[in-house]
Amino acid sequence: MIRKPMYIDGSWQPARSGAQREIINPFDGSIIAQVAEGAREDAIDAIAAARRAFDSGPWPGTPAVERARLLFRLADLVDREKEDLARLESLDTGKTVIESRWDMDDIAGIFRYFAGLADKDGGEVIASPHPDTSSRLVREPVGVCGQISPWNYPLLQASWKMAPALAAGCTIVIKPSEITPLTTIRITELAEEAGFPPGVVNTVLGPGAEVGAELSENHAVDLISFTGGIATGKTIMRAAAGNVKKVALELGGKNPNIVFDDADLDLAVDHALNGVFFHAGQICSAGARVMVQAGIHDRFVKALTARMQRIVLGSGFADGVQMGPLISAEHLAKVAGYVTIAREEGARLVLGGDRPDDPALQNGFFYLPTLFTGCTNDMRIVQEEVFGPVISVERFDSEEEAVARANSTVYGLSAGFWTRDPDRMARVSRALRFGTVWINDFNVYFVQAPWGGYRQSGLGRELGRMGLDEYTEVKHIYQNHAPQPLGWFGK
Numbered sequence: 384m385i386r387k388p389m390y391i392d393g394s395w396q397p398a399r400s401g402a403q404r405e406i407i408n409p410f411d412g413s414i415i416a417q418v419a420e421g422a423r424e425d426a427i428d429a430i431a432a433a434r435r436a437f438d439s440g441p442w443p444g445t446p447a448v449e450r451a452r453l454l455f456r457l458a459d460l461v462d463r464e465k466e467d468l469a470r471l472e473s474l475d476t477g478k479t480v481i482e483s484r485w486d487m488d489d490i491a492g493i494f495r496y497f498a499g500l501a502d503k504d505g506g507e508v509i510a511s512p513h514p515d516t517s518s519r520l521v522r523e524p525v526g527v528c529g530q531i532s533p534w535n536y537p538l539l540q541a542s543w544k545m546a547p548a549l550a551a552g553c554t555i556v557i558k559p560s561e562i563t564p565l566t567t568i569r570i571t572e573l574a575e576e577a578g579f580p581p582g583v584v585n586t587v588l589g590p591g592a593e594v595g596a597e598l599s600e601n602h603a604v605d606l607i608s609f610t611g612g613i614a615t616g617k618t619i620m621r622a623a624a625g626n627v628k629k630v631a632l633e634l635g636g637k638n639p640n641i642v643f644d645d646a647d648l649d650l651a652v653d654h655a656l657n658g659v660f661f662h663a664g665q666i667c668s669a670g671a672r673v674m675v676q677a678g679i680h681d682r683f684v685k686a687l688t689a690r691m692q693r694i695v696l697g698s699g700f701a702d703g704v705q706m707g708p709l710i711s712a713e714h715l716a717k718v719a720g721y722v723t724i725a726r727e728e729g730a731r732l733v734l735g736g737d738r739p740d741d742p743a744l745q746n747g748f749f750y751l752p753t754l755f756t757g758c759t760n761d762m763r764i765v766q767e768e769v770f771g772p773v774i775s776v777e778r779f780d781s782e783e784e785a786v787a788r789a790n791s792t793v794y795g796l797s798a799g800f801w802t803r804d805p806d807r808m809a810r811v812s813r814a815l816r817f818g819t820v821w822i823n824d825f826n827v828y829f830v831q832a833p834w835g836g837y838r839q840s841g842l843g844r845e846l847g848r849m850g851l852d853e854y855t856e857v858k859h860i861y862q863n864h865a866p867q868p869l870g871w872f873g874k
């Protein structure tokens with residue numbers, strides 16, 4: 384059994400209360416680890432350590448090349464530990480180990496990308512309107528950053544926050560999801576090995592309503608970066624108002640995947656599967672809302688159904704398995720609840736809609752790949768984030784109708800569409816109001832491109848140059864090289 388404490392001010396320690404939490408394997412419900420279960424008092428200790436490391440420690444003033452060196456070193460350690468990290472992630476989340484290996488490659492690349500950016504900003508000279516003066520802009524670290532991450536991509540989402548914050552010269556207190564903390568603890572061990580000074584990286588474990596709430600409310604925190612659900616994001620925004628801390632939010636999505644009549648049907652079906660069934664649909668950018676133009680609708684549904692029937696469920700560690708379990712019994716109940724709602728609303732269940740009957744999967748939180756057709760814009764299955772292996776298919780006639788319907792959602796994270804018509808590519812990509820739009824692809828993200836949502840899918844951007852800028856303040860420095868008396872108030 385794995386047993387892990389928290390990391391505060393450069394030392395590994397239990398929760399002040401001594402409390403512990405059991406971490407559950409979603410594949411079979413077994414207990415895989417016991418970790419410290421922190422509370423507000425532990426978060427307060429960590430924030431104080433991060434504050435000291437920022438205000439009087441060497442980190443913000445450390446030359447950017449040295450910060451970069453540590454981040455490059457951390458990337459190398461992620462590479463060294465890739466297989467163990469991937470297996471730990473799969474144990475904790477249930478996702479296939481192949482997906483976890485891709486995540487680890489991404490994560491090493493993220494630390495390298497932000498290490499590379501750390502020393503590239505020499506400031507900017509701007510044109511002063513006054514003679515004998517100079518004006519320049521410099522970017523400085525925001526300060527102490529609270530970082531709260533979700534359970535679905537535990538280490539990937541943590542690295543999107545840790546890497547730019549540390550590159551910018553901030554100090555951090557990170558709180559992973561209480562149900563999937565293991566890889567965040569492991570990367571904290573690697574950060575210690577890489578040589579980050581005490582207090583720069585602090586990892587506090589525990590429930591959102593305690594540890595996360597403290598990070599959001601505490602006046603010694605300058606920025607709170609959160610990835611998770613919309614309801615929690617709204618709570619955090621309200622909590623952050625107390626000291627007007629900066630807020631960065633990466634929230635949920637209900638992402639339309641639009642297939643036009645002229646699309647390559649086989650390709651569109653293939654990507655529709657990946658768009659939803661990777662990680663059992665527990666992806667913010669899952670293309671669970673599939674919209675198909677009338678001319679190919681029936682052929683598309685037939686091909687999709689045939690492919691979905693062949694999806695192999697099982698342990699993420701077993702050869703040939705394509706889809707693992709949902710994260711928890713609670714989440715399984717939520718997904719099943721949406722299926723009931725969809726049936727009551729009149730959607731037609733074509734496939735799935737139940738748990739698998741394979742005896743080997745009964746102790747895990749598995750749900751069958753599920754397909755609904757005959758869905759309409761007003762249904763909850765179409766408008767709300769199910770976060771499971773459930774596709775709703777809507778039929779549409781015109782491009783205008785598809786775009787208008789796709790945009791009629793509170794979410795705005797990502798969207799994709801399939802067509803061979805270059806004019807339509809230009810028109811539709813402009814008309815869709817989402818943070819990322821894919822043309823003839825789906826669910827593609829990489830560190831060079833910013834990621835974030837329109838509307839209620841979030842605030843700000845992670846990744847790319849913008850992802851670093853989130854962790855900086857801009858200072859204007861103005862110098863008068865030949866100051867003269869103004870004389871306004873006499874001599």
Ligand SMILES: NC(=O)c1ccc[n+]([C@@H]2O[C@H](COP(=O)([O-])OP(=O)(O)OC[C@H]3O[C@@H](n4cnc5c(N)ncnc54)[C@H](O)[C@@H]3O)[C@@H](O)[C@H]2O)c1
Pocket residue numbers: 531532533534535536540558559560561589590591592594595596599610611612613615616618619633634635636666667668768770796836840841
């Ligand atoms: N936009 C993105 O890039 C992105 C990426 C991954 C996940 N997500 C979203 O995350 C959600 C799934 O993750 P989840 O179920 O872990 O989300 P969640 O909102 O329940 O929890 C996310 C984190 O917030 C913490 N938290 C809970 N209550 C809190 C509070 N009152 N104050 C502060 N922190 C609190 C949790 O402990 C956890 O660490 C989905 O909606 C998904 O779309 C978005």
Ligand SMILES: C[N+](C)(C)CC=O
Pocket residue numbers: 535536539665666667668828
């Ligand atoms: C942002 N992403 C796609 C890596 C994970 C979303 O849940």
